[in-house]
Amino acid sequence: MTIASSTQFICFIALSAAVAIGALGVVLLPNIVYSAFLLGGVFLSVAGLYLLLNASFVAAAQVLVYVGAVNVLILFAIMLVNKKENLAAIPGLALRRVLSGAVCAGLFALLLRVAFSTPWATPGPEPLGDEATIRIGEHLFSDYLLPFELASVLLLMAMIGAIVLARRDVFTTDIATGEPADQGLIEKSRTPLLLENSGPANAGLEAPLLETNP
Amino acid sequence: MVTVTAGLQASLLATTTAATTAGVVAPGLDLEASFTDLLQGLGLSPGAAHLLWLPLPMLLVLVAAVVGVLVNVWLERKISAAVQQRIGPEYAGALGILQPMADGLKLLWKEDVIPARADGLLFTLGPVLVLVPVILSWLVVPFGQHLLISNVGVGIFLWISLSSIQPIGLLMAGYASNNKYSLLGGLRAAAQSISYEIPLALAVLAVVMMSNSLSTVDIVNQQTGAGILSWNIWRQPVGFVIFWICALAECERLPFDLPEAEEELVAGYQTEYSGMKFALFYLGSYINLVLSALLVAVLYLGGWGFPLPVEWIVGLTGQPIDAPLVQVITATTGIVMTVLKAYLLVFFAILLRWTVPRVRIDQLLDLGWKFLLPIALVNLLVTAGLKLAFPAFFGG
Numbered sequence: 028m029t030i031a032s033s034t035q036f037i038c039f040i041a042l043s044a045a046v047a048i049g050a051l052g053v054v055l056l057p058n059i060v061y062s063a064f065l066l067g068g069v070f071l072s073v074a075g076l077y078l079l080l081n082a083s084f085v086a087a088a089q090v091l092v093y094v095g096a097v098n099v100l101i102l103f104a105i106m107l108v109n110k111k112e113n114l115a116a117i118p119g120l121a122l123r124r125v126l127s128g129a130v131c132a133g134l135f136a137l138l139l140r141v142a143f144s145t146p147w148a149t150p151g152p153e154p155l156g157d158e159a160t161i162r163i164g165e166h167l168f169s170d171y172l173l174p175f176e177l178a179s180v181l182l183l184m185a186m187i188g189a190i191v192l193a194r195r196d197v198f199t200t201d202i203a204t205g206e207p208a209d210q211g212l213i214e215k216s217r218t219p220l221l222l223e224n225s226g227p228a229n230a231g232l233e234a235p236l237l238e239t240n241p
Numbered sequence: 242m243v244t245v246t247a248g249l250q251a252s253l254l255a256t257t258t259a260a261t262t263a264g265v266v267a268p269g270l271d272l273e274a275s276f277t278d279l280l281q282g283l284g285l286s287p288g289a290a291h292l293l294w295l296p297l298p299m300l301l302v303l304v305a306a307v308v309g310v311l312v313n314v315w316l317e318r319k320i321s322a323a324v325q326q327r328i329g330p331e332y333a334g335a336l337g338i339l340q341p342m343a344d345g346l347k348l349l350w351k352e353d354v355i356p357a358r359a360d361g362l363l364f365t366l367g368p369v370l371v372l373v374p375v376i377l378s379w380l381v382v383p384f385g386q387h388l389l390i391s392n393v394g395v396g397i398f399l400w401i402s403l404s405s406i407q408p409i410g411l412l413m414a415g416y417a418s419n420n421k422y423s424l425l426g427g428l429r430a431a432a433q434s435i436s437y438e439i440p441l442a443l444a445v446l447a448v449v450m451m452s453n454s455l456s457t458v459d460i461v462n463q464q465t466g467a468g469i470l471s472w473n474i475w476r477q478p479v480g481f482v483i484f485w486i487c488a489l490a491e492c493e494r495l496p497f498d499l500p501e502a503e504e505e506l507v508a509g510y511q512t513e514y515s516g517m518k519f520a521l522f523y524l525g526s527y528i529n530l531v532l533s534a535l536l537v538a539v540l541y542l543g544g545w546g547f548p549l550p551v552e553w554i555v556g557l558t559g560q561p562i563d564a565p566l567v568q569v570i571t572a573t574t575g576i577v578m579t580v581l582k583a584y585l586l587v588f589f590a591i592l593l594r595w596t597v598p599r600v601r602i603d604q605l606l607d608l609g610w611k612f613l614l615p616i617a618l619v620n621l622l623v624t625a626g627l628k629l630a631f632p633a634f635f636g637g
Binding site: 029030031060064067071083084087088090091094095096098099100102103106107156157158159160 | 288292363393394395398399401402403405406408409412413415416424427428431432434435438455456
């Protein structure tokens with residue numbers, strides 16, 4: 028075994044272990060912030076696996092899209108709503124866990140069976156290396172044009188949805204429920220910074236400060 | 242990954258001869274080939290020679306990055322002093338040149354505090370995650386035809402993707418500090434980083450479209466031929482401005498340093514950090530500034546190119562272009578030119594920091610999404626149109 032191939036083997040073992048253990052951590056850890064950070068680690072390890080397969084463009088795209096965009100957005104969402112609260116215990120939690128564990132074990136067994144029964148062609152086709160970028164571009168604009176365009180339509184839909192959710196003030200009624208929409212966030216006037224009469228108004232100013240400073 | 246294979250070299254030369262009409266392009270100094278040849282002459286196998294070569298450029302670039310930061314800190318102190326009509330550091334070494342060393346040593350000896358209610362693991366991992374991608378990005382910075390760690394095919398795209406890891410480290414540091422200012426700073430950093438990455442990538446895409454390659458070496462080679470006239474800044478003036486603004490925003494330099502705005506957030510995500518962990522943030526931000534300046538030089542200012550074509554000057558002296566002495570001189574000129582261009586841009590960044598006031602967060606996001614993004618898209622469209630109309634000038 029040459030130095031290059033043994034290095035590659037060690038890297039493969041390390042990356043695979045990182046993916047497997049990281050993915051288990053994402054699912055099993057109780058702290059959602061740890062799960063989100065571990066998810067980033069799993070994405071990075073998968074990018075490393077792509078790199079081992081000589082697919083450097085796919086690896087870079089994986090890091091850019093999954094780590095740089097998806098994972099950052101997940102973290103962003105978690106941290107914007109991160110409020111320490113004890114969730115009420117769900118009835119029959121043990122039974123639910125056993126059931127979901129059984130479903131996952133079944134899926135795992137199915138995948139293992141597929142992996143072992145498929146006649147894999149080893150060694151696979153010769154990797155393209157740096158020309159892969161050109162080949163991916165050619166495919167995206169010829170035979171994969173329709174999926175490519177559909178994906179962009181999907182993104183457009185997501186964007187319109189986000190705008191509708193963020194700009195509730197345009198509608199006088201809520202689209203989903205038909206009730207009058209709450210426009211409090213937009214039209215609420217600010218608390219003046221300097222209060223003229225130092226009476227009960229001061230107490231009103233201090234109350235929110237005390238709340239945020241436990 | 243580090244080897245530049247013969248096939249790649251051939252294709253590279255083919256693209257350069259296609260892109261430039263001036264004819265011969267200097268092959269440049271190939272230290273790796275000389276080094277492995279020397280070791281193989283001593284009786285080592287090619288694999289072992291390659292293995293011995295591998296750590297050398299990496300260590301060299303790491304040292305160069307750290308020395309670059311020291312120079313940068315000194316420049317920052319001296320230029321800020323000059324802007325404010327002070328003298329600045331003057332006792333530590335001649336002209337205060339040892340002041341950054343003193344700063345670094347001070348941080349090294351400071352107590353490393355982890356706040357009691359902080360999350361120790363994430364608190365330690367945060368600065369590391371900020372620094373590592375920045376240093377990894379030096380992989381693709383070329384100082385000459387063969388003077389870079391690795392001429393990877395994805396080149397500049399690798400830098401864009403690596404720089405997108407950084408906000409995770411900032412979020413991690415902000416969350417783990419258990420401090421509302423830190424958390425706000427981390428969130429602001431992530432929002433800013435995501436917003437400015439898009440126009441940045443679009444500006445890079447216009448350059449990539451002209452040079453038909455993502456590789457940084459090809460991008461520079463496409464700008465050789467007519468010296469200063471063939472640099473990308475004349476063909477991409479708008480892209481240059483967009484890229485520079487976005488690079489400053491990604492580095493969190495002053496017009497856009499909201500994540501650590503002192504008046505609002507104490508020091509943002511760095512609030513709880515001290516000692517070496519704070520030094521990692523500090524190092525990361527300055528390495529990032531030097532790296533961004535180097536990449537602006539590579540993308541828009543002709544990289545290692547001299548303002549007059551080197552081939553033309555060598556032709557005047559009557560020497561063959563691949564004579565050993567000529568190769569050493571051209572390679573040295575290339576390194577000096579790259580660093581000179583980069584530090585000129587660093588000078589502008591520092592001058593901007595001490596003259597321009599900070600923008601507000603809503604102005605920052607407005608600038609990114611409502612101004613730079615449409616301009617970058619139009620720039621891309623115009624570049625594509627010009628490329629179709631004048632293939633000789635805008636890369637065939």
